[in-house]
Amino acid sequence: MSLEYTVTYSAKNTYENSVFKAFWQFCIIPEDNGTQQLVHWNFENSLNVFNGLSINGLGFKVIRVHPEVSFKTISFKAKFKVIKQEINPFNFEVDQDIAKGYKSILEIAFKTEHEPFLRKTRFTKLPLKNTSLFSFDKTKSIFDNLIELNTWTFEYIDFKAGVTDVDTTLDTIILKKNGVCQDFSHLFCAIARENHVPTRYVSGYLHQGNGYFGDSQMHAWVEAFVPDVGWIGFDPTNNLLVNENHLKVAHGKDYSDCPPIKGVVYSNGWNETEHSVEVQASQQQ
């Protein structure tokens, strides 16, 4: 059985002074992959200027808007219909040879292949004094450790919106122990990488129907590479494995690789951005 999701993304930018030229790039289109299929989408802006489609440097579809008319506010609206298969997150077998797993992640070919996702970036670098916040228990498999890390992160940070922002790094998050999905994901990534497990920061949408944590914006979670299995999704904000309620858009080394919106605006003075996301689900035969 599969589910059909309808995602509505809206954003509105307001500027103190007139803008004469601007560029925006939206990384908000759900990707087509083994578990999800994008069946329909549309995107419009209030100025009715041309929206272009392109692929960014990391290989994800992006929408470009480039108005060359004067304006003070602009709003964007996108609608996506995605068919998603029901997922059993535990539908794989983990190698019983625990030591083999730890050995394989230290091989040079493995480390070279996964280099980007083992990097300590600005957002995934643990402060020196916190590098052993959570250490893997080598008597348990990598997968079991990741499950425990997921729970540990969920318990370590209290979900609280407005305390952190898109520039917050781990030193602040560890100090305040408050944050949103982005912060949970960065902490999970950092600790897994500290233990030599490649992790990808994922941005996407969450169907919150089951009372999951998140807010009415895009969601973030993590994919970790488990040897012999592949990439597995973990959602530390909700202490669960990624399932059919997670609609993936893009992944990267950290948030800065896949922000939903990037823009260059030729204007001065203050500006304001509001955005919201709504995800609805319906059963499909």
Place this chain on the structure above:
Amino acid sequence: MAINTDANHQIFSSYLKKEGLFDEVFDTNGKVKSIYTKLFDLYGEHSVEDYVHLNGKAKASFFNQGITFQVYGEKEAKEKIFPFDLFPRIIDATEWETIETGSIQRSKALNCFLWDVYHDKKIIKDKVVPLELLSSSSNYLHQMVGVDPPNGIYNHVSGIDIIKHSDGKYYVLEDNIRCPSGVSYVICNRTALKRALFGVFNHYQAHTVTNYAENLLKVLESVKPHGVDIPTCVVITPGMFNSAYYEHSYLAKAMGVELVEGRDLFVENDFVYMKTINGPKKVDVIYRRIDDLFMDPMEFNPNSTLGLPGLFAAYKKGNVCIANALGTGVADDKAIYTYMPEIIKYYLGEDPILSNVHTYHCSRPDELNYVLENVDKLVVKPVDEAGGYGISIGNKLTKKEIEVVKKQVKENPRKYVAQPILSLSVHPTYIEQKDSFEQRHIDLRTFTLLGKDKEFVLKGGLTRVALQEGNLIVNSSQGGGSKDTWVLKK
């Protein structure tokens, strides 16, 4: 001890030759080397007054050509005339052959290295270059992974810095493959020297340097995107406030192509267009003089207003060629430089023609200890800065300064390499304040071009002079000057 040369000529009569320095013009006995005899006599015919007059003429030539540059970081950003020395440097045909083949060899090896690190990364899996150098490099662009630049060329233009050591051998100091500058000065030095002293050229058979631009254009055209017959090439500059703006405008003019800024271009459907009075014109090859991270705000630094939004997607699709390719900085990192002999052997199966200077890598613990204990005997360099910034030369430092350097290195060992203090060769240089010639340290930047089935090394290069006595840093941004460089025909 200082010895006097046996110069009878007026303008060389007070030339002091210090022991232990390799003088390119005078041998150890103070005799003029044969290659310079004619030149020495020609210059000797002039009185000091004549020379002062000629020097003024050369300076005027620079001023009239508009050749100025800016030094960053000074309180007042001021345009300066590029200091130029009238006494040229001569390199004979045999020595030049070594430099030329050596430069091409390095450029090719660097190109192979770049291809590899953005594709299979074999050199790392084979443990020739440690993964750490890649994973900690901020110049490694993940967006470039798997991208095939037109005709497989990454470093279309390489500027390789070479010095002659007191043992008389050439050594490479560093490879510059991002936006190496200085070639316009090579050409202008020649023009200025010809204007001041035309007659000297009748006595030597020196190669021309004015063919650089045509070769650069050929290289740019050779890497045109697939399906383009006659490519439209442009030079992109950050603008007139960039220290190398003169060079950008010179190259565009000499190649007969447009000099543009980001705002003169736009991207539509992943093609790049130039705004012209006749409407949009598709651009096929961009010779860029803007740093990677400023080239496309949609892909890299979102605050950049210098570049062109959407350029990278057009590049990735193969609709436009960028020279040099983005992400080349990973290979001219000074830490990668230490592996150049291995890199050359790995990809080309050859021994390096030009030697490397022995380099200590502070990210290796035992080498770090050696560096920390011997800061006073070493040149310590940050791996990722250009223009001579951040370099400390051990024997010029006070005790306090040594402690500062140690602290910096300890805090971020990956950022630093160290080399023994080399004795760069010296060349007689006219010192305005003293109205006489003195020994000054020099180096040489060669310009190598790689295109599809095409290699070219400019027969000349930029000889840079450290104008302050005893100084080893020759960069113009650090107050260095330059000399015309003659490469003799066989």
